[in-house]
Amino acid sequence: MLQHYFQGTSALALDGKGRMTVPTRHREMLDALSKGELTLTRHPTGCLRMYPRPIWETFREKLIALPMSADGWKRIFLGSAMDVSIDGAGRVLISPELRSASGLVRDVLLMGLGSYFELWDPIRYAAQDAEVVAQPMPDALANAVL
Template sequence: MKSVIQGLISVFQGASSLSLDAKGRLSVPTRHRAALSVDGSPLTVTKHPHGCLMIFPQPAWEEFRSQFASMPMSAQWMKRLFLGNAMDLEMDGAGRILISPELRQAAGITKDALLLGMGSFLELWDAATYAEKEAEAMKAEMPDVLKDFSF
């Protein structure tokens, strides 16, 4: 399984502006469909503390869940956030996934959304929230960890 996960590390990249339909369904961009539903397995969606949702293909979710499950009791609230809110979803024949009302509400997503590739998973943001956070990040000073990075 490790080799499958390693093969997914750089699969998801780029941004897609999307709209959820009236039922809360998200049409997954064609370029991500096969990688999200590895061998027809479900994908997993969960909350992220920054206010977005994380969408994982099953192999990447298994590794993420395993790492989080082994964390100490001091991380119990983060375990609740990530693991306790995780939902397995099936993609329908049209390439759509139904985002639960609870998860949509947690991320503030009503209609317009932004899907961002983050390597082994995708982030789903409310479009306006992401634009605000990106503008703040662009004004902020570069983190120390990136100061010696050559662009």
Template sequence: MSLDAKGRLSIPARHRDALLEQDAGGLTITRSPEGCLLLYPRIVWERQREKILQLPMSMQWWKRILVGNATDVEMDGSGRVLVSPELRRAVGLEREAILLGMGAYLELWDRATHDAQQAQVLGKEMPAEVINHLVF
């Protein structure tokens, strides 16, 4: 998947339909501490934002990163959203991207960053606490 020259992302149909059903296409995009962008249906973001704002003052910079960078966007008729240049620059998002469905939200990664971080994780043994909670 890629962003067009204007920084618009085409949301795949499987995600687009769910987003339209939840919140008529209204999304909030913000930074993640892990180096990607988070895309929330606006109604889900409002609940998440309230939780973030209740963090203690010792977490003030994380509040700034998560809430201060949040941008509301709307899907256009073709299912595209505009990702601001500031957010793209903040996570090094170039043209090639990966969009991951994570349940209540989506993660938007620069492909090279995602691939490097995934390779690093896959190069290690899965922690026992994860294995103990999974059924294969």
């Protein structure tokens, strides 16, 4: 399988129809990896996750195999999943339901996190970021980076 690593943050804006332009620096890899086919879904942190379709399909199979005790989490991930395609202008449409669930109105932060992306409302992200940095760094991470 093609090596794929997405990283970095892009400050973007949704247009009046809820479309977001995928930065050029990610489009070539997304085209090679998934022919521009993506899946958007909710995440419990309040953001959206955007997966290249093959990555989503692997994650989806793991979700489907979970026991009934995980049905609530299945609803969050599978129940809100929407397949989208990058259009000829390099945009993806974010449904009104997903925009509402994640608080996306106009400004969006697109963050590459390895094999997938997160989409954040900047205000929600700032609050989440403050929570994270207020906690001590986990030992596993501290040992890996220091």
